[in-house]
Amino acid sequence: MSEHAEHAHPNYVKVWAILVGLLILSILGPMIGIQWVTLLAAFGIAIVKAYLVAKNFMHVNVEPRFISYLLLTMLALMALFYAGVSPDVMKHEGSRWAKPDWVAAAAAPVAETLGEHGH
Amino acid sequence: MIPIATTRSVTGIPTGRLAVWWVVASEIVIFGGLLSSYIMHRIAHGAWSHYAAHTNTWAGGFNTFVLLTSSLSAVLAHKASVENDGPKAARLLGLTILGGGVFITVKAFEWTHEIHLGYTITSNTFWSFYYTAAGLHALHVIAGMVIMAIVANDARKGIALHRVELIGIYWHFVDLVWIFLFPLLYIAK
Numbered sequence: 471m472s473e474h475a476e477h478a479h480p481n482y483v484k485v486w487a488i489l490v491g492l493l494i495l496s497i498l499g500p501m502i503g504i505q506w507v508t509l510l511a512a513f514g515i516a517i518v519k520a521y522l523v524a525k526n527f528m529h530v531n532v533e534p535r536f537i538s539y540l541l542l543t544m545l546a547l548m549a550l551f552y553a554g555v556s557p558d559v560m561k562h563e564g565s566r567w568a569k570p571d572w573v574a575a576a577a578a579p580v581a582e583t584l585g586e587h588g589h
Numbered sequence: 590m591i592p593i594a595t596t597r598s599v600t601g602i603p604t605g606r607l608a609v610w611w612v613v614a615s616e617i618v619i620f621g622g623l624l625s626s627y628i629m630h631r632i633a634h635g636a637w638s639h640y641a642a643h644t645n646t647w648a649g650g651f652n653t654f655v656l657l658t659s660s661l662s663a664v665l666a667h668k669a670s671v672e673n674d675g676p677k678a679a680r681l682l683g684l685t686i687l688g689g690g691v692f693i694t695v696k697a698f699e700w701t702h703e704i705h706l707g708y709t710i711t712s713n714t715f716w717s718f719y720y721t722a723a724g725l726h727a728l729h730v731i732a733g734m735v736i737m738a739i740v741a742n743d744a745r746k747g748i749a750l751h752r753v754e755l756i757g758i759y760w761h762f763v764d765l766v767w768i769f770l771f772p773l774l775y776i777a778k
Contacts, residue, residue: 479668486661490654497650500776512772519768527664527761534601537610544614548621556629 485526492519609755613762616729620766623725627718627773640715641778643708648699649775652692653767659688660764663737663757670744670753678753679745682737685760689734696727719774726770729763 492515499511524530530538562569600607631637666681700720710720733756740752 479671482661482664482668486657489657493650493653493657496772496776497646500778508776512776516768516772520765523660523761523765523768527660527764528758533610536600537602540610540614541617544617544621547618548625551622552625552629555626559626559629560633 480526482526485522489519489522492522603751605751605755606758609758612759616762616766620722620725623718623722624769624773627722630714630718631773631777634714637715638778640708640713640719641774643703643706644719644775644778645699645702646775648695649771652695653771655688655692655695656764656767659685659692660761662688663760666744667754667757670750673747673750675744675747675750678750679741682741682744682753682756686734686737686741689730689737692730693727696723722770723774726763726766729766733760733763 496511496515499515500508502508530541557564562573598604602610662681662684666678666685669675669678669681708716708719710717737756737760740749740756743749744753
């Protein structure tokens with residue numbers, strides 16, 4: 471039997487209701503049409519929902535601390551990957567390199583044609 | 590005989606649960622790498638908002654609701670297993686599998702519609718990311734449903750109830766991945 475039996479179970483239905491409420495906010499928020507509200511509704515709420523699921527459904531908070539460290543290490547590796555690779559993707563030139571013209575052309579706004587081959 | 594994964598506790602938690610956490614850790618790198626790549630390309634290519642405008646927010650939102658609800662039934666199954674109520678845990682796992690089935694069905698209709706409109710995995714890089722990320726996630730949903738069916742069958746007979754929690758941790762992680770996929774693919778337009 472799991473040692474998780476030793477901790478009190480939260481009110482799971484209440485947690486689910488909060489998650490559904492946050493989901494509704496994340497859908498309605500972007501309809502206002504303000505960019506920062508959209509970003510907050512989309513990603514800020516996603517982080518809050520992820521925290522609620524990890525804490526209340528996955529019970530990360532009652533696991534030994536090394537489990538949290540393990541998961542955070544993986545997130546740090548993800549951040550390291552992003553930091554290392556994103557300049558090559560997001561910049562068009564550096565100190566000793568420049569992307570060819572066709573790459574910049576592909577990144578330009580697309581025409582209305584659907585399914586065209588552009589980046 | 591009690592399986593070693595049920596009782597061995599060198600690290601302070603049963604080996605089976607430790608194994609699931611290792612799976613989750615490796616999945617963070619897999620999905621993290623994919624989503625990081627998507628985010629950096631999305632920021633670099635403003636034109637992608639043109640493509641993202643064609644994803645169906647209501648279908649994505651409904652599927653998010655379905656997965657959140659299936660996570661609720663999974664964690665209630667875990668609670669039932671802790672109370673040694675195998676049949677109840679099995680029924681709740683059955684509801685979770687049903688949620689996974691609804692999710693996959695909605696996704697199938699969604700993809701069929703998009704493919705008919707001409708948006709395929711080879712259309713451009715946005716749609717390549719869209720089908721790869723959502724497809725990889727859907728494969729995880731299907732894998733979870735299969736494993737959950739096996740666990741539920743045992744739980745119904747009162748066998749290996751600790752596995753209810755283990756498959757639950759995996760399922761919640763699949764839910765977590767979708768929580769981030771939803772705004773990336775359906776909201777940020």
